[in-house]
Amino acid sequence: MNGVEMQKVLVADDDAVNREVLGELLKPEYTVLLARNGAQTLERAMRHLPDLVLLDVMMPDMDGYEVLRRLRADPLTAHISVIFISGLDRPEDEASGLKMGASDYITKPFNQTVVMARVALHLQVVRQRRMLERLANIDGLTELANRRRFDEVYELEWQRARRSGRPLSLALLDIDAFKQYNDRYAHPAGDRALRAVARLAAGATRRPGDLAARYGGEELVLLLPETGALEAAHLAAQLRDAVAALMIVHEASSVAQVLTVSVGGATLEPGSLETAPALFEAADTELYRAKQAGRHRVSWRDSGAAVPCARSLAP
Structure with a gap:
């Protein structure tokens, strides 16, 4: 695949022979995942987020x-493409599956050439x-995700x-x-500085x-799933130090003679009832504290503590 990540196909069928045949057929071209029932299909779809599911209609515990x-x-998982593979060959069966949101419908016994052709077609669409x-989700200046993309991913995470x-x-x-900085060195220099920070x-x-x-503006946001407060605050401190190490001259700064950043963060720990907006507001509050404390520092709040505590990481 010349270094390009292989697309993932989940084969869900309660018949072991069908799973093996389809798996061996697809393995040379794709990363193949196998599931033998409905519950396993949902669990593996959630965990691996495949690009396509080949889904048997008739399964014992939960039908397709x-x-x-x-x-x-x-x-x-709403975006995952699904192709039904079924022994039900009546037109109304196919129509029912397509109306529910399936991308395609292949009847058993299936032709391997047809299966490969349809899988390739739907994965090209993906x-x-x-x-x-x-x-649509990339910021043109920094090439990072834009605010719209962040909002979408943040809600899901x-x-x-x-x-x-x-x-x-x-x-x-x-x-x-x-x-x-922009006033002193002009906006093109400001754009270059922002891109440098974005790369870090x-x-x-x-x-x-x-x-x-x-x-927005000169403000960036980092979203770190499955990352605790100590690890995340340490990463933020490393990023703060890396920006200063760029040695981008900033003679108009009252903080240092080089470009620096302030970071505020918060962590949603297990058991917390904090809402998504409240977690973001907590991080924003910590950013304000980092600025008030002199800038060029990290302030972090751990919502898992019995009493929320802020820790300040100065350089």
């Missing part, structure tokens, strides 16, 4: 129609759709954290005295679930 309904009802979505009981950390980063923020979010986004 119910699996599809549940996939469509969950925002995390690739094209994601390319368009990426263009907050819901996932509440369900899973795993922590979710959020950091707001603001370039210190950026107006003065993108590098700090290394895991697939992490997200760095431009929230």
